[in-house]
Amino acid sequence: MMTKALILFSGGQDSATCLAWALSRYDYVETVGFDYDQRHAIEMQARQDVLAAFKTQFPNRGARIGNDHIVDLSALGAISETSLTRDTEITLSKSGLPSTFVPGRNLIFLNFAAAIGYRRGLTTLVAGMCEADFSGYPDCRKDTLDATMQSISMGMDSKFTLETPLMSVSKAGAWDMAFEFGGEALVELIRTRSHTCYMGDHDELKPWGYGCGTCPACELRAKGWETYSNGL
Numbered sequence: 001m002m003t004k005a006l007i008l009f010s011g012g013q014d015s016a017t018c019l020a021w022a023l024s025r026y027d028y029v030e031t032v033g034f035d036y037d038q039r040h041a042i043e044m045q046a047r048q049d050v051l052a053a054f055k056t057q058f059p060n061r062g063a064r065i066g067n068d069h070i071v072d073l074s075a076l077g078a079i080s081e082t083s084l085t086r087d088t089e090i091t092l093s094k095s096g097l098p099s100t101f102v103p104g105r106n107l108i109f110l111n112f113a114a115a116i117g118y119r120r121g122l123t124t125l126v127a128g129m130c131e132a133d134f135s136g137y138p139d140c141r142k143d144t145l146d147a148t149m150q151s152i153s154m155g156m157d158s159k160f161t162l163e164t165p166l167m168s169v170s171k172a173g174a175w176d177m178a179f180e181f182g183g184e185a186l187v188e189l190i191r192t193r194s195h196t197c198y199m200g201d202h203d204e205l206k207p208w209g210y211g212c213g214t215c216p217a218c219e220l221r222a223k224g225w226e227t228y229s230n231g232l
Helices: 013-023 042-057 074-079 105-120 142-156 171-193 216-230
Strands: 004-008 028-035 065-072 124-126 161-163
Touching: 004 013, 004 105, 013 028, 013 042, 013 124, 013 171, 028 042, 028 105, 042 065, 042 171, 065 105, 105 124, 105 142, 142 161, 171 216
Parallel strands: 004 028, 004 124, 028 065, 124 161
Antiparallel strands: none
16 A cells, blocks of 8 residues: 655755655655745745755655645734744744744644645645754644644544654754765755745855854754764
């Protein structure tokens, strides 16, 4: 029986690594991205670039990538007063959460992904949430995700599962995982094609990839790259 999965795919380092992980385990995968009026359109472009590069550079695995779905979630951006949906400085709120936290984002993503999966016969979802070095987002925590998937399975009367291969993996470990699944070619693909920067800076290629170098996402990525590179 063919094994299948649906990847929540943003075009960032984590989701690109998860795509490689899924292609090592499943016979067929589809991808889904979410346009929630995030400030920087480069994120939506990067996901297309990464997908195209996968198919070109890894044709045997790329042949197992099926449909790519784009979901318009502009309503989420409209109701979110965050640094990812507004031109505002990245700060910490009184609750201790960074202003890049988009309330409910991952919960909404999972519900829409499951709705697509229900129609497509894809009941295994794969996503890049991570507890090891995430930016303080409560919707990245395993207990939150487990509760969400239980609700989805009950509400759709169909057993859905969520695979989070990076849940306890650091950013350095994510680079290691990329090397494991595709060697230097995959590491270079992710380094030069994926986009993680909260500020949307995609002008200058740094040792660890594109980005401003100062936002929390860039700092995590750069630190992970340094640790990974020193271990080579």
